[in-house]
Amino acid sequence: MATVDKIVAQMPKSLSKVEFSYCPGCHHGIVHRIIAEVIDELGIAEKTLMVAPVGCSVFAYNFFDLDGTVAAHGRAPAVATGMKRALPDRIVFTYQGDGDLASIGTAEIVHAANRGENITTIFINNAVYGMTGGQMAPTTLIGQKTTTSPYGREPKANGYPIRMSEMLSTLEGAVYIERTMVTTPQNVIKTKAAIKKAFQAQIKGLGFSMIEVLSTCPTNWGMTPIEAMKWLEENMTKTFPLGVFVDKTKGMI
Amino acid sequence: MIKSIIIAGFGGQGVMLMGKIIAESAMLDGLNVTWLPSYGPEMRGGTANCTVIVGDEPIGSPVVDVPDVVIAMNIPSMIKFEEMLKKDGIMILNSSVIDREPSRKDIKVYKIDANKIADAIGNSKVLNMVTLGAFARVTGLVKLEMIGKALEETFAGKNKKLIDLNLEAVRQGMNSVS
Amino acid sequence: MxxxxxxxxxxxxxxxxxxxxxxxxxxxxxxxxxxxxxxxxxxxxxxxxxxxxxxxxxxxxxxxxxxxxxxxxxxxxxxxxxxxxxxxxxxxxxxxxxxxxxxxxxxxxxxxxxxxxxxxxxxxxxxxxxxxxxxxxxxxxxxxxxxxxxxxxxxxxxxxxxxxxxxxxxxxxxxxxxxxxxxxxxxxxxxxxxxxxGAKGRKPRxxxxxxxxxxxxxxxxxxxxxxxxxxxxxEVRYEEFKIEDADIIVVAYGTMARIVKTVADSARKEGIRVGLFRPITLWPFPYERLSKISQNVKHILTVEMSYGQMIEDVKLAVNGKTNVDFYGRSAGVVPTPMEVLEAIKKIAR
Structure with a gap:
């Protein structure tokens, strides 16, 4: 019988055995894994409640081996608020896409952040509606073609890509907001550090934290995974620059 | 026995409180009561009214179309509720404000110079309690002792002087009608 | 107290x-x-x-x-x-x-x-x-x-x-x-x-x-x-008020029901035997009981502060066996006892 000297890689305990339903090259899987690793490392799996959204990650409640639910479209921050107020000593996080968080759920995310609701939000921004088949999102870039902006997004008709991290960072209640991406191993490491910090802020009871992760959608962008990564780095980061937008955690965690 | 009272006046004349004290006094006396306010735009400075019903049997409708008593604190209230009043019903008027007669002749009218009496007591705000006193004397529906208790409940935690002042206003109101 | x-x-x-x-x-x-x-x-x-x-x-x-x-x-x-x-x-x-x-x-x-x-x-x-x-x-x-x-x-x-x-x-x-x-x-x-x-010591839910x-x-x-x-x-709940000898049963709930209680007494003083059937559970609606009692009366009158919503359930319960009439006002106007009494008198005639 072979013995194991050292485990160098394994599936995070906080992920369930359910197979991901995501398309090849989609970044949801990477971010799921990062969150699960962070929860394992912080040792909070047994006191964490997750709120999945409506969108491609609607199944996320099943991909994590945690107590969880699915909120109505956009309402995850309100659902998380209810959970957190009922059980203040538990860790509550929402996982939301750009249609969910930046369009139909703007009121809920703004007010949860503004209340300094002690929850963590993981915001996946891939500039398109995935689940419904590639329609324009509030974060769709100017000129980007989608099934509902077939001639490219035109500001006069559709306005501009909305920058949620920048907006929310102006609110007093937001304690940590960072935008990252997961296109390279280095970026994955940075994203993991950011997500960990966001959860630590919650553990310390500091207030609202959110990590926005720029992500690809090769299927709806009509690209290969490699092309999609390149397009993300070259185009999305111009409209959505990476960085920390607010950090009130210094010396606290 | 079930008796219904409509109390109406300008916002600020304390008609809602008058109704509440009547209802509370009657309740403390073991009677059934309901208190129904008009609510809405009236609250913002127009006319306000409330309906109080007291009785020794269960009270069904809190809404009344033929009241036994109308207490009118201003002219619009007198005009509005005069025609609803029961035949031989009682109308109590604040004659400090109402300078005319009701047109109906088949009702009993009592005029109370409420503002003047309140001013003489030293606080113009207690004109509602003066009127309440007159109501108590005229109708016999609520007792002074219970009014005192109701005032204590309502102003619980407030200055004892405030309760005494209001009770004095009720007494003077009672004495103002024969 | x-x-x-x-x-x-x-x-x-x-x-x-x-x-x-x-x-x-x-x-x-x-x-x-x-x-x-x-x-x-x-x-x-x-x-x-x-x-x-x-x-x-x-x-x-x-x-x-x-x-x-x-x-x-x-x-x-x-x-x-x-x-x-x-x-x-x-x-x-x-x-x-x-x-x-x-x-x-x-x-x-x-x-x-x-x-x-x-x-x-x-x-x-x-x-x-x-x-x-x-x-x-x-x-x-x-x-x-x-x-x-x-x-x-x-x-x-x-x-x-x-x-x-x-x-x-x-x-x-x-x-x-x-x-x-x-x-x-x-x-x-x-x-x-x-x-x-939080899934402490148990499987996640x-x-x-x-x-x-x-x-x-x-x-x-x-x-x-x-x-x-x-x-x-x-879990069906309801109240019956003076229905034993009633010729007319009024169906009403909430505020409207308490107004009808007053009206039933006034109607009886004028010789019209009125009772009230008051659903307390609007869902589940007391279909069975209403169906049963409606067979012994001449009229059913539904009174609502609407233009007729509960009446649809009343009709389902009565199922055509008795006339079902309606009186209601809506938009924030509350029917007064006198109005409801008039509606009853109209039916009684």
């Missing part, structure tokens, strides 16, 4: 005594006093009060809090209840217990703020999407409203269903003596075996209204239907 209380306050205090320590709400007339009462009272009992940004958020906060297995509630009035319908559908699908108070006002649209009963369809037939039901209780006095709060929470948890207390602006705004119910010991309330509390596989979703739906059937069989 009896206390003279406002309807909104009696309901709020009774809910707290029934073990509710989580209230989420948004101000709207004519029920804002309930929200204000909770704002003041919840901190005193170490409970949670949160004023949300909208009724849409409120109902979802309720969803989240209900997931933890605790007694949660909100209160609103008609336009706010409309906004909550989305979340109500989700909560019904996720089989979450919670109590809603709808203090109805005149509609449709912005309408006005006066008493109305025009949200009957919305409450009893499902205002949101999907095949769901909620238990709807309609108290007609403040004492009954206070007494029913504990029952509302018990029913919600017994069946994992939503319960709506459907009252109108009059019940909300009026005052009446109330003997408050006893305090429920919240330490004795058991944590349900489905509650999301999932609470959702969701399954993309139609056969799996059908199974969930059949489970809901089985629950609704049990509720319909066991």
């Amino acid at each position: 009896k206390m003279l209380m406002k309807g909104t306050e009696a309901i709020a205090e009774a809910a707290i005594r029934a073990g509710c320590r989580l209230y989420f709400g948004y101000p709207i007339t004519p029920q804002s006093e309930l929200t204000e009462y909770m704002a003041k009272r919840m901190p005193e009992v170490k409970g949670v009060f949160l004023q949300s940004e909208s009724e849409v958020a409120t109902v979802n906060m309720l969803y989240g809090a209900a997931c933890t297995g605790k007694r949660v509630m909100t209160s609103t009035s008609s336009p706010g209840f409309s906004l909550m319908q989305e979340g109500i559908s989700y909560m019904a699908g996720a089989e979450l217990p919670a109590v809603f108070i709808n203090v109805m006002r005149g509609g449709p649209g912005l309408g006005d703020i006066q008493p109305s009963q025009s949200d009957y369809f919305q409450s009893t037939k499902g205002g949101g999407h999907g095949d769901y039901r909620m238990i709807v209780l309609a108290p007609h006095t403040l004492q009954e409203a206070a007494n029913i709060m504990g029952e509302a929470f018990d029913l919600a948890f017994k069946y994992r269903m939503l319960v709506t207390i459907l009252v109108d602006g009059m019940i909300g705004q009026m005052m009446e003596p109330v003997e408050l119910p006893e305090w429920k010991n919240i330490e004795e309330l058991k944590e349900p075996d489905w509650a999301l509390t 999932k609470v959702t209204s969701f399954d993309l596989d139609p056969y799996e979703l059908e199974k969930m739906n059949l489970r809901y239907q089985a629950t609704y059937k049990r509720v319909a069989e066991n």
